[in-house]
Amino acid sequence: MGRPLINKHALALATLFSLTLGEETSGKPYETPEQRAAAAVDNILFARYILSTLAAVAFCLFIYRVVIQSIRYIRTLTCLNNDTQKYFKMPNLAFGAVKQHLLYAPLLRRRRNREIHFAWFHLGYIPTRFQSVFLAGIVTLNVTLSVWGIEWNGTRAAALSHLRNRTGTLSVVNMIPLVLLAGRNNPLIGLLNISFDNFNLVHRWFGRIFVLQALAHSIAHVMIIDRGGWESVQMAFHSSQMLMTGLVATVTAIAITLQASAALRHAFYEVFLHLHIALVILTIAFLWKHIEGTHPQSYLLTVIIFWALERFARLASLVYRNVGRGGTKAELELLPGDACRVTLNMVRPWTFQPGQYAFITVPSVGLWTSHPFSLAWSSNGVDDQQQDSEKGYKVSADDILANPDDNSTMSLIIRRRSGFTEKLFEKAERSTSGITTISAYVEGPYGGHAVLHSYGTVMIFAGGVGITHQVPFVRDLVAGYASGTVAARKVILVWVIQSPEHLEWIRPWMTTILAMDKRREILRIQLFVTRPRSTKEIHSPSATVQMFPGKPNVDTLIEMESENQIGAMGVSVCGTGGLSDDVRAAVRKRQGVRNIDFLEQGFTW
16 A cells, blocks of 8 residues: 555645755656655654654653662661661662663773873774663664655655655754753753763764764755756756755865864864854854755754853853952962962852862953863862861861852862963963962853762772862762761772872862861871882871872772772762773672762763
């Protein structure tokens, strides 16, 4: 039997498709009006299939997030007055297997966050198995829907016509998740508790799918109109604004893919960013003219609305956080080890949470460019070390937790690299007083969704400047233990540094933490110095603060703590790719033996 009779509305829609998408250039119809209407309906349905599938996946992830958060909340309440927490120490064998072989597992063997290099070129990172399965599913879905239902046994022109219209429609539809997931203010980040870094990975793959479908759309159209040779193709493009604008949109989309490659993105990030935005605007503008008056234009309008709302949210954040009262000021303090401490005196600060980061713009250094940095500390503008000496007693949990909205300053550590960070370091270096005050703009906060309150044992690994992400968690857990608001009974901080002089990066903040009430009962610190100048530099101040030469044996450290863990164990890491991969491997190894969760923080651009 043939297709069912299509109603007149679908027929009108199909006629519109055939006129606006270029079928008139052939001079003769390829198929009956009913066939065109059926193909148009398929295009619309398949576009909805993609959006519905993505919505269903997001809903499942939201349910997963709610279940996990509920379990952790109940575990926190149950363990507030329970010092043994034996019930939560034992793992769920089924879920442990899922974590070991899917959620935490790299695609191949061990390598996940270590960068892949070829000579001087950065080639990116290897995704996890769960990420790979999801991406493979998205690619398979798009390939299947691009060719499904096309009558390949019919005429060549009709099949190419269907392929052209199908891939053109789906490429525009895929721009919706492409733009949504690229935004810093993507609402799914908080809703699903998935990091911007992970969404950025999916964003890049949707970009590749969009470009490949647009390329297939263009090639199919050229194959339709090339029966008279390349002269007929040139005449068709010169005589049709629709074809020419489509060609420009395809070329700019391909240019986006090439310049967004990992090698170019990492080597020339600021150039990439500005060129990326300009090419995206050009692509959208020419694509709008190309599909003007067609059904896919409604999808593109959704894309434009998402993009405009995200940009407006960023602008609103900049204005609200920084305009008035003299503006936000940044104090740059030069530190040993090619680093500087940046203290931001905020116009309108926010309630600080561990794990937050912000985008910093310094016009005198990087013009309008913004860069993300983890926030290491917050205070009310009075030096914490000075407060301790004035009070003459230990810092209590009330001192730490009181007036959370009064954190008028935010501090971070910036390590000298290339580009923006190098210019910022040089500006701090030129100061004769040791501290330079400059105007800055802060956009945020972002992140802060990870919470470690439900774990009886917490191991926190940091490599180098990654300590800036981890210090707030240490402070939060020690304060929570003293006030009886967290399940944590053991907190172990492992910090890997190249030289003892790097301790100066966080000395004032660590002094405050070490002076906190009941700190000795819960916190142990292990410092590993990989490049000491002499053995005299390696000395342990106390039994709870120890220093060792060389790199840590991550597997052994986690094994020692897991043998005597209290309750569920959370292992967090922020540092080099090699350190992250070692921690990941050690946690995976113990799934099914102990209840251990892995939490990783990183910016993989």
